[in-house]
Amino acid sequence: MRRPRCPDIFTAAFGVRLIRYLGGDYRKIRSWWCWGDFARSFPDLRVSVEHYFESARTGDPATAAYWMVYYCGSAREWGQKVIESARTGDPAYAAYLMVCRCGSDREWAEKIIGAARTGDPAYAAYWMVYYCGSAREWGKKIGERKQHNAREA
Numbered sequence: 001m002r003r004p005r006c007p008d009i010f011t012a013a014f015g016v017r018l019i020r021y022l023g024g025d026y027r028k029i030r031s032w033w034c035w036g037d038f039a040r041s042f043p044d045l046r047v048s049v050e051h052y053f054e055s056a057r058t059g060d061p062a063t064a065a066y067w068m069v070y071y072c073g074s075a076r077e078w079g080q081k082v083i084e085s086a087r088t089g090d091p092a093y094a095a096y097l098m099v100c101r102c103g104s105d106r107e108w109a110e111k112i113i114g115a116a117r118t119g120d121p122a123y124a125a126y127w128m129v130y131y132c133g134s135a136r137e138w139g140k141k142i143g144e145r146k147q148h149n150a151r152e153a
Contacts, residue, residue, distance in 0.1 A: 006059030008089065022048045035071035046072055054082055060089025066097045076102050083112060090119025096127050106132050113142060
């Protein structure tokens, strides 16, 4: 079976393809499942799923890494590494979520958000200022960069 593409939005249908690709019993997956359901049903595949998202070059592996840390017991350091190396998806927002819900350092997230070239770093910066104590000046600078990039396009 071919490796499934990492999607932007994670659905049960993608879960079926991924679990089948990894050799798990995909027949027990239900259409209403979310990340927690997969974690409870396939704990033995967690490491294989981590390797899949580490090497994903499509979709949103950064957000998947956040969900893996939050719901599936993956190490925070692993999630941060995946977010740092993501070239697709929304690593900025994933970094914000890691600060809010997984205990990552604010300074680490600010660095990721400042360097993000995909997704919506201005949106993530807004929430970092609002909820995480990031400096308003820093958030404004990220927002101005988005406006500058939009004018150049």
